[in-house]
Amino acid sequence: MADNLKPKSIFSSKTAGLLDRRKRATAGGGPEKEQQQRAQGKLLARERLELLLDDDSFEEIDLLVEKRSKEFGLGEKHLPADGVVAGFGRVNGRGVCVFSQDFTVMGGSLGLAHAQKICKVMDLAMAAGVPMIGLCDSGGARIQEGVESLGGYAEIFYRNVQASGSIPQISAILGPCAGGAVYSPALTDFVFMIEGTSHMFITGPDVIKSATGESCDFESLGGAQTHSAKSGVCHFIAGSEQDCFRQIRELIDYLPQNCREKPAAVMPSDDPNRKSEVLDQIVEMEAKKSYKIHDVIWEIADGHQFFEVHRHFARNIVVGFIRLNGETVGLVANNPSVLSGALDIGASEKGGRFVRFCDAFKIPLLTLVDVPGYWPGLEQEWGGIIRKGAKLLYAYCEATVPKVTVVLRKAYGGAYDVMSSKHIRGDINYAWPCAEIAVMGPQGAVDILFRSEIKKSSEPATLREKLIEDYRLKFASPYQAAERGYIDEVIMASETRQKLIRAFQFLKNKRTDPIPKKHGNIPL
Ligand code: HXC
Numbered sequence: 001m002a003d004n005l006k007p008k009s010i011f012s013s014k015t016a017g018l019l020d021r022r023k024r025a026t027a028g029g030g031p032e033k034e035q036q037q038r039a040q041g042k043l044l045a046r047e048r049l050e051l052l053l054d055d056d057s058f059e060e061i062d063l064l065v066e067k068r069s070k071e072f073g074l075g076e077k078h079l080p081a082d083g084v085v086a087g088f089g090r091v092n093g094r095g096v097c098v099f100s101q102d103f104t105v106m107g108g109s110l111g112l113a114h115a116q117k118i119c120k121v122m123d124l125a126m127a128a129g130v131p132m133i134g135l136c137d138s139g140g141a142r143i144q145e146g147v148e149s150l151g152g153y154a155e156i157f158y159r160n161v162q163a164s165g166s167i168p169q170i171s172a173i174l175g176p177c178a179g180g181a182v183y184s185p186a187l188t189d190f191v192f193m194i195e196g197t198s199h200m201f202i203t204g205p206d207v208i209k210s211a212t213g214e215s216c217d218f219e220s221l222g223g224a225q226t227h228s229a230k231s232g233v234c235h236f237i238a239g240s241e242q243d244c245f246r247q248i249r250e251l252i253d254y255l256p257q258n259c260r261e262k263p264a265a266v267m268p269s270d271d272p273n274r275k276s277e278v279l280d281q282i283v284e285m286e287a288k289k290s291y292k293i294h295d296v297i298w299e300i301a302d303g304h305q306f307f308e309v310h311r312h313f314a315r316n317i318v319v320g321f322i323r324l325n326g327e328t329v330g331l332v333a334n335n336p337s338v339l340s341g342a343l344d345i346g347a348s349e350k351g352g353r354f355v356r357f358c359d360a361f362k363i364p365l366l367t368l369v370d371v372p373g374y375w376p377g378l379e380q381e382w383g384g385i386i387r388k389g390a391k392l393l394y395a396y397c398e399a400t401v402p403k404v405t406v407v408l409r410k411a412y413g414g415a416y417d418v419m420s421s422k423h424i425r426g427d428i429n430y431a432w433p434c435a436e437i438a439v440m441g442p443q444g445a446v447d448i449l450f451r452s453e454i455k456k457s458s459e460p461a462t463l464r465e466k467l468i469e470d471y472r473l474k475f476a477s478p479y480q481a482a483e484r485g486y487i488d489e490v491i492m493a494s495e496t497r498q499k500l501i502r503a504f505q506f507l508k509n510k511r512t513d514p515i516p517k518k519h520g521n522i523p524l
Contacts, residue, residue, distance in 0.1 A: 025063045027080045029104030037104050041197055042175060043241050045085045045102035048135050052098065052245040053089035060087040062117045069111060072144040079105050082113040086121045088130070091252045094264070097125035100135040103175050107139035110181070114142070115152025122159040129258035131168040133248065136185060137175030153180055160187035165360035167258045170251065172244055173198040186233060189357055190251060190309070192244050193224035193234045200227055232313040232350060254307060254321040254328045256361050263328035263363055270302040272325045272501045279493035283434045287409065293318055293335045296368060296408065300497045302326065309354060314346030319354040325501045330358035333368035334419070336409070343415050344375040345388045352391035359399035364504050367405040367420035372441060373413040390523045393418045397425070398520060402507035404500055407431040407478060407487065412440050422486045427510065428503040430496070431478035431487045438475040442468045445475070
């Protein structure tokens, strides 16, 4: 072998040069900043990726990217990796693109190079058709880089929208997320927050105090509890970062890689013909007695597993993923334990967004109906229940994925129509024998229809009771709807799982021809 081709020590000057550059670029903000990060209970950017991704699967890109701005002393500063680690890797064997902001480097603030790195992995995620996961821990737009930071954010927002409905997008907020920076997570499909360490807000407590006089701290303003229960910005709360990454991995397992693929099915782990005595008992319960919708969901789902989304927000509706005979199904269910399961603004927005996610990603929809109508009140009317309540209706009408509906108990009024009824193209619509499908409940109907008769009667209470009973026998059942074909079959509750598996199997290759148009105009 010629001397010049003989392998040299890895410490040859060129290789050593690369290793040296890599060392500098992976150094983060140094020991003091690392310690501060840990003192806040936060992990480092690269540790996070190790926990999120499959072992030894991370491939980093743009490690050597450097900022170009020199303003406000930036020229003298070295910002390792420009404060963000980006690349691709695997989650349970499936490809994903990721970025992880490094708070130890200038507070993870976003300058132009930092933004360009994020944009590059977003472009790669779209080209490769894989989910995009962003781990956010940042003081927002890098003040020293001025409009270039703002432009950088806008480039990210633009890509968030282009990717929406094309690849799943997931954001984990692992520290501060302030100002306009919150809009990238808000444009993604699922937002995770950590209790105690994540904060999202447009303006901080001091600005709010001076502008409106209201007092708050970071936690009450924009902590995980606030955004999961009050604003609905956050879909999942985690007790720790480790818990957050475990949940993200679980979520990814239910999803397809992109809008052209079907969600990955798993080997069926449960008997498709498993019957449930518990469900028959619910049918026999008095109509006024409450049951737990989660019990119904667990009885139906493979392995009694339900991956709930948006658990703490608008709890009168429940959404999430289950598997039926190994296949992912998106589930929407009214929750009679909260506001009697009535639809309100929050429930309509929560349900509508979930239905649209499932429809975009070819995830079939199961709807479990027990709804007394829309929640009444001035707050709702003035808050825009007409416009905002229409979102769920719009989403169901628009969805072309297989849609199977089961009316468990009440399906009253407009809410009957909305909850994936036959009329808005539910494909297969079942009802339990205890279902009540009517314009309204017996009491309300009798009070409207027989107001003067009851008033004139010598025994108004007895007459009212009798009329309510008559109404109940005539209308508060599934049979009027079944006689007209609006319900395909009244089923034994215990057989619900088997019926659903067969229906979804039958609908697997459902075809729909989209109407040619640019896009609809959902009442936002
Ligand atoms: C430049 C920043 C920065 C920023 C933090 N740093 N935010 N540098 N631009 N936006 C730097 C700090 O100077 C500090 O540098 C280091 O990061 C750590 O910050 P600390 O303040 O020491 O950390 P902490 O006490 O934990 O407070 C974190 C914080 C706070 C709450 C995020 O830094 C903060 O309020 N930052 C500003 C937040 C903000 O208003 N951002 C702009 C939002 S507007 P040294 O050198 O001391 O280590 C926005 C517009 C988006 O983002 C536009 C989209 C349309």
